[in-house]
Amino acid sequence: MSLQVPLAERGDRELLAAHCAGDPDAFGELFRRHKDRMWAVALRTCRDPELAADAVQDGFISAFRRADSFRGDAQVTTWLHRIVVNACLDRLRRIKPTSELPEYDLADRRDAHSSTVVRLDVQEALGKIPEGQRLALALVDMEGLSVAEAAVALGVAEGTVKSRCARGRSALAELLRDQHGGAYLQGGA
Incomplete structure (x- = not known):
């Protein structure tokens, strides 16, 4: 048995x-x-x-x-x-x-933690980049998939995932820099 x-x-x-x-x-x-x-x-x-x-x-x-x-x-x-x-x-x-996220009135919430603000800003910036870049970044940078796994999940070549991630990261950095004068890139919120 x-x-x-x-x-x-x-x-x-x-x-x-x-x-x-x-x-x-x-x-x-x-x-x-x-x-x-x-x-x-x-x-x-x-x-x-x-x-x-x-x-x-x-x-x-x-x-x-x-x-x-x-x-x-x-x-x-x-x-x-x-x-x-x-x-x-x-x-x-x-x-x-x-293309718009729900309105969050964080100005009235003095106790809002800066990490929440950062997450909302990054979420908003993600909404402004092309879908292919957003999906690649979500799978690789946020979900921790390897480039090869993300390529299979998206049905594209590994090189495509790499380039979408690189372009997406660059676009996010630019959007966040424009929005906050480089504060995220310098370590401050």
């Missing part, structure tokens, strides 16, 4: 294979394990919590249905990133583009 390894102790590939083989709980474990990271990617991509939530749902439904399309030439998380990013892009294409 063999003992079955608990779902929480199985690797992602093993869980995906179990799902494809008919295990009714395997995909739920993948979802539990990766939903927060996919939410972060979707939120950075869509910049709207409702759109991000819908895109994550769309992405995981798509992954659930197309699990047998996983070829195994990348990590399961990279495969999920690509599906969620594509779901985000599909959602964004269906709506009118908006």
Whole structure:
């Protein structure tokens, strides 16, 4: 009699294979394990919590249905990133583009911490750079994917990810410099 390894102790590939083989709980474990990271990617991509939530749902439904399309030439998380990013892009294409973030009246909040201001300024600046650069930066600099993993997730060459990241970082630095006279680049907020 063999003992079955608990779902929480199985690797992602093993869980995906179990799902494809008919295990009714395997995909739920993948979802539990990766939903927060996919939410972060979707939120950075869509910049709207409702759109991000819908895109994550769309992405995981798509992954659930197309699990047998996983070829195994990348990590399961990279495969999920690509599906969620594509779901985000599909959602964004269906709506009118908006370039403005919600208004935050930080002047009335004297207790607002400078790191919150920095995050809001960076988020606003991210909204002003081209989508390809924003997605590359979100995956590489914010989510910690390697350039190779980001390339797979975005469906582009590694060199494209590198150049988008470099151009995106340069554009962000310029936007933040223009907005704050170089304070971020000099270490002050």
